[in-house]
Amino acid sequence: MNKKPLPALITVVDIGTHKTVALVGQLINGKARMLGFSERRTDGVVKGTVVDLDKLHASVHEVVNDLERVTQRAVHEIYLSIAGPSVEGERVKGFVAVPAHDGKVTSRDLAEAIASAKRLEPPQGRMTMLYMRQPTLLDGRAVANPVGLQGKRLEVNFWRITMEEGNVRFRVSMVNGMSMHVREFILASHAAACAVVNDSERQGGVLVIDIGAGTTDWILYYKGHILCAGSIPVGGEHVTNDLSVALRISRDTAEDLKIRFASAMHRATDLNQTIWKDGNQGVGDQQFNRGTITQVTSLRFQEIIEFVRKDVVRNLEQIFPGHAVKFDQNFLPSGAILTGGTANLADAVEATQTVLGLSARVGQTQFDTEALRKPEYAGVVGMMVAAIEDAPPVVRRPRGTFDWLRDLFRF
16 A cells, blocks of 8 residues: 555445445544444445446445445545455565665665566556565565665565456446545455454464455465465355255255354264254245255365465465475464354354364454454455554654643643
């Protein structure tokens, strides 16, 4: 993100395959107080890709209208999430040889190294959306701020996010068509992490898996920085669809059974359980074997986690070519954190631990509004956190004698 002063009101919009969620907060002393919230069904998006701009426009327009109605103020700019397979990431590097006779790094050296990293053009048909900072190295050792330190070779690293030009144009034109503009784009997986991951977990190493309806986005933090991120075109809707096909029932019925009876783990004891859709065993009620349900849902859920594992390993092999990176608890002592609506599936944590060989937990947002302290709202809550965290610090003028006297005598 660019370091621009924050507005008094911050509006974030998280567009998912199944639902669009928006939040508006008032910035007070560096924290956001929620003023309005809206959640509407998303139309026009399939697996994170815009397929019908008019339908998506209507969905976003509805949530923005909801916020304006609550706050009685017009929304002029928004933070917009980006996610899905159309979003790709790669590591880019910039180098500079420290030219000073004393070997001290200057701010100009740092600026030149950053410019060198950002000079590489994205692949044809793609646009650079974000540069997410990775460790800065001085003579091979990580430093927080190299300016003033002595060394010979300065290297800066970024995780660069690119997106298909068509998808970017769709989103920008949609927002412009509502007499607003996009202030910043925020990577959805990073937003989810901002809502559920603490500094010590980032420092130790943690994998965040955000399982949406149509896509599953993940992001890996290592030694306090983003190491890599990715997305796979499979999500919670695939669990529902599998259940619908296997049991020959409607999608709505399958979704209801998934929420009430499904599990990410299949156990032999499930085969002995009979369940009823309505529970009254009356006319029209349907009978199912719970073992069949859990067998279907566990296979798909564990497949999603396995896809994530393979994608993470593939990225690590590209970042550390020639080095065998063991993807285990030693590498990621903070384990995995699940967010998104599918994280609510029974036994999701146990299944994730089984597939990844890591400790795992479901991420709960820490937010003033209790209704939003759920894994499915990690994305929109985290967008608000990310917008504030990535803003520049408040600039305070030097305090002189008059300021001191004014505070002392309160005049």
